[in-house]
Amino acid sequence: MAVGNNNQIEKRLWDAADEMRANSKLKSSEYSIPVLGLIFLRYADQKFAVAQKELEGKGTGRRQVGKSDYQAKGVLYLPEAARFQKLLQKPEGANIGQAINDAMRAIEGENPDLKDVLPKTFNRLENSSLVELLKIMASIPMDIEGDAFGKIYEYFLGKFAMAEGQKGGEFFTPTAIVKLIVEILEPFHGRIFDPACGSGGMFVQSARFVETHKKNPSAEISIYGQERVAETVKLCKMNLAVHGLAGDIRQGNTYYEDLHNSPGKFDFFLANPPFNVDRVDKDRLKDDPRFPFGLPKVDNANYLWIQIFYSALSKNGRAGFVMANSAADARASELEIRKKLIQDRSVDVMVAVGPNMFYTVTLPCMLWFLDKGKKGTERQEKVLFLDARHIYRQIDRAHRDFTPEQIEFLANIVRLYRGEKPENQHGSAKMMAEKFPEKKYVDVPGLCKVATIKEIEAQGWSLNPGRYVGVAEGEADDFDFKERLQELNEELETLNVEARQLEEVISINTIQILES
Amino acid sequence: MQEKGWRSILLGEFVTLQRGFDITKKEQEAGPYKVYSSSGPNSTHSKYQVKGPGVIIGRKGTLGTAFYSDEDFWPHDTTLWVKDFHGNDPKFAYHFLKSMRLEQYDCGASNPTLNRNHIHLIPVSVPLVPIQQKIATILSTYDDLIENNFRRIKILEEMAQTLYREWFVKFRFPGHQKVKMVNSPLGKIPEGWGVKNLLDWVDVKYGKTLPKAMMEESAPYLVYGAAKVIGRYKEFNRERPTIITGCRGSCGQVTITRPKSFITNNSFFFDFDNKSFEYGYFLLGNRGLNDCIGGTAQPQITLESLSGIQVIVPSSTTLILFHELCEPFFRQMRVLSEKNDVLYKTRNLLLPKLISGELDVSELDITIPEANA
Numbered sequence: 001m002a003v004g005n006n007n008q009i010e011k012r013l014w015d016a017a018d019e020m021r022a023n024s025k026l027k028s029s030e031y032s033i034p035v036l037g038l039i040f041l042r043y044a045d046q047k048f049a050v051a052q053k054e055l056e057g058k059g060t061g062r063r064q065v066g067k068s069d070y071q072a073k074g075v076l077y078l079p080e081a082a083r084f085q086k087l088l089q090k091p092e093g094a095n096i097g098q099a100i101n102d103a104m105r106a107i108e109g110e111n112p113d114l115k116d117v118l119p120k121t122f123n124r125l126e127n128s129s130l131v132e133l134l135k136i137m138a139s140i141p142m143d144i145e146g147d148a149f150g151k152i153y154e155y156f157l158g159k160f161a162m163a164e165g166q167k168g169g170e171f172f173t174p175t176a177i178v179k180l181i182v183e184i185l186e187p188f189h190g191r192i193f194d195p196a197c198g199s200g201g202m203f204v205q206s207a208r209f210v211e212t213h214k215k216n217p218s219a220e221i222s223i224y225g226q227e228r229v230a231e232t233v234k235l236c237k238m239n240l241a242v243h244g245l246a247g248d249i250r251q252g253n254t255y256y257e258d259l260h261n262s263p264g265k266f267d268f269f270l271a272n273p274p275f276n277v278d279r280v281d282k283d284r285l286k287d288d289p290r291f292p293f294g295l296p297k298v299d300n301a302n303y304l305w306i307q308i309f310y311s312a313l314s315k316n317g318r319a320g321f322v323m324a325n326s327a328a329d330a331r332a333s334e335l336e337i338r339k340k341l342i343q344d345r346s347v348d349v350m351v352a353v354g355p356n357m358f359y360t361v362t363l364p365c366m367l368w369f370l371d372k373g374k375k376g377t378e379r380q381e382k383v384l385f386l387d388a389r390h391i392y393r394q395i396d397r398a399h400r401d402f403t404p405e406q407i408e409f410l411a412n413i414v415r416l417y418r419g420e421k422p423e424n425q426h427g428s429a430k431m432m433a434e435k436f437p438e439k440k441y442v443d444v445p446g447l448c449k450v451a452t453i454k455e456i457e458a459q460g461w462s463l464n465p466g467r468y469v470g471v472a473e474g475e476a477d478d479f480d481f482k483e484r485l486q487e488l489n490e491e492l493e494t495l496n497v498e499a500r501q502l503e504e505v506i507s508i509n510t511i512q513i514l515e516s
Numbered sequence: 517m518q519e520k521g522w523r524s525i526l527l528g529e530f531v532t533l534q535r536g537f538d539i540t541k542k543e544q545e546a547g548p549y550k551v552y553s554s555s556g557p558n559s560t561h562s563k564y565q566v567k568g569p570g571v572i573i574g575r576k577g578t579l580g581t582a583f584y585s586d587e588d589f590w591p592h593d594t595t596l597w598v599k600d601f602h603g604n605d606p607k608f609a610y611h612f613l614k615s616m617r618l619e620q621y622d623c624g625a626s627n628p629t630l631n632r633n634h635i636h637l638i639p640v641s642v643p644l645v646p647i648q649q650k651i652a653t654i655l656s657t658y659d660d661l662i663e664n665n666f667r668r669i670k671i672l673e674e675m676a677q678t679l680y681r682e683w684f685v686k687f688r689f690p691g692h693q694k695v696k697m698v699n700s701p702l703g704k705i706p707e708g709w710g711v712k713n714l715l716d717w718v719d720v721k722y723g724k725t726l727p728k729a730m731m732e733e734s735a736p737y738l739v740y741g742a743a744k745v746i747g748r749y750k751e752f753n754r755e756r757p758t759i760i761t762g763c764r765g766s767c768g769q770v771t772i773t774r775p776k777s778f779i780t781n782n783s784f785f786f787d788f789d790n791k792s793f794e795y796g797y798f799l800l801g802n803r804g805l806n807d808c809i810g811g812t813a814q815p816q817i818t819l820e821s822l823s824g825i826q827v828i829v830p831s832s833t834t835l836i837l838f839h840e841l842c843e844p845f846f847r848q849m850r851v852l853s854e855k856n857d858v859l860y861k862t863r864n865l866l867l868p869k870l871i872s873g874e875l876d877v878s879e880l881d882i883t884i885p886e887a888n889a
Contacts, residue, residue, distance in 0.1 A: 297568060297587055298587065332587060333587075481681075481686075481688070485678050485679070488678065489675065492668060492675070495667055496668070498660075499668070502660055502664065505657050509653075509654055509657065512880045512881065512882065513880065516875075516876070
């Protein structure tokens, strides 16, 4: 998110696009996909134009510059009809919606990877709105560098998620959370999987991580995703394309379909699954190899997801994912599954994250990190607990995130624990020096604690960092009150979400009964 | 007339009931499994007898009750549990058994008792499983939302209560660091706060006499007896939600009435002003009024016995701040509880029509709250 720093372009663009929507009759959900489609088009055009310049005059009498030359440069080939300038120059009164639809079709025709992905519903928008939108997109300066388009796309995704409320959350995990997961997971090389991939934020950040470590993401990582909502699959494919990435993204309900035949196959696993989902039909999951520790008895999918993640990992695979807080202390059959997971020596790091990080719910959450490769290492009998609830930046009254420095600081604690060298690309050295003056891992009350499997057993197999990390000096007075209020608030938020779903179902059912 | 997709059978062919397992309170050790007695899941145990999902009904003592359990459980000897659903939907079986008013089959001499061999022979009409699932879904959605609302009401009250304790018991209110603690008849209190006689601070009055015969079931306004709803009446005597406590019979429990209620003379009402309302509620609730209960024939609280009560009155800034923070909690609690009234009514309107097949749902495309990935 742009917070008073220099990425004001996206904010300006958003304000313009949003004002336009406010003046139209469109709902945010009807508006978002076409707008994201136009950003995509503008970006493809930009890359194409650069490549075109470089290829100019390279053709010889015998051989014209063609599609394959562009593809060799990693650029989408744009046919004439899809050029941004062409669309801008359409005369007044022309059917712009139709023209953009044709442009999208033309791109898909030349690029089979994008077949049926790009939006083609532009004629639902008014001509004048489209002209205005094209102008807004055209105002993106041509000379912006690096991944600026990707950032704009992400910014819009995030903003739409906020505008669309609860439903929008389905396709967007806040960037700060994704970055923290990626930094801790360090997906340098291998097959990356997200079976609840939404708009693909996890992949994009993983690629960025590889890039900042001076490697070429396309050569180092391969991307596999699954997502339930067809529209979101398209958003994800566009998102990957905008970032110059390729991936195998399929549409399916992950509970019942494992389209990538995942067990044992993936080196890295990143995901933000929906929390506390009920009514999964467990009869359909019997004998599924993705659930080696058995099915939970309660009507809650959290421990289905956790096992899907666990089982997909290769021999040395690592997983990092977002989970509802309640899963770390869940009892009965869920406790049994958690116990097996801990006894398997797979749980590596647990991070507690405070509330207000997500756009649409104020819920706090936990990040779980599994590492199948820790067996036989120093860390085999240990788990690192991090309490990051007191670390955040307040963006506005209702929203928080992490600064790059804070993300690096948290990831560095994990690096020390793993015996790796801490990084200092984002200025976390000062925070590190303050807490870890010896440059070695130590337990810091209120922040981090390495617990043994024995200690975890003594805590009834709880994976809740709050139980191990304790409180920093001077905070003890406040602790009980805030802790309690936070717990209550979490429970309330979960119930609020559930209540909204129930209310919706009741009203649909009642209408049916009344009309029958 | 037999609806399409319904069949007439005996209850024993629909579900096989079995008597629960004896276990004394002493033998129970707290654990993850619920022990169901005829009045519900009142305790837990470390072992279970029956794997969930299951349905339990009251057998002895309390009849006509039915409970549903997703998890494994221990049905107590005072219950019957469904040993075999014969392929029927467990949730539907629960709603069905609950609607049967099984208390009418009481065969106990002094203590109400059900005999499973008797009730197995009751003729019933049940639909095919797909229709069962639709009916169960419709009804369970109401139950789930009602339960959800109850839990939210409890949590909201606890949140406000947590804040009350922090500010007014531990005196850790905003800005407390800069306030000196001074002596008072009730121990140390922050400077600028006071101690007052309850009756000097707030008007306490009796409600009005209302003979039972004047109440009508269909009247619009709730009537509060000794801090409890006892009926309905065509008029109300309090416009705003009001803090009351029973003063005759059951005494001392502090409750907030619905807006536009009739309060009888079996309750006192405390006429707190707006800004003191939430503080007053927790103050009285936490203090309790048990020490004021007197009376010879039946327990009672008199105005006189309240006259000795001294209370801490916080500074007006702190009171107003507390009110502003808590008022939305209280309003939401009220909305949720009014919502539950409507949900109950709707559910009870639907239940007999659905269970009997009078309302045909076989063709409806009933939405099941879906599991999404």
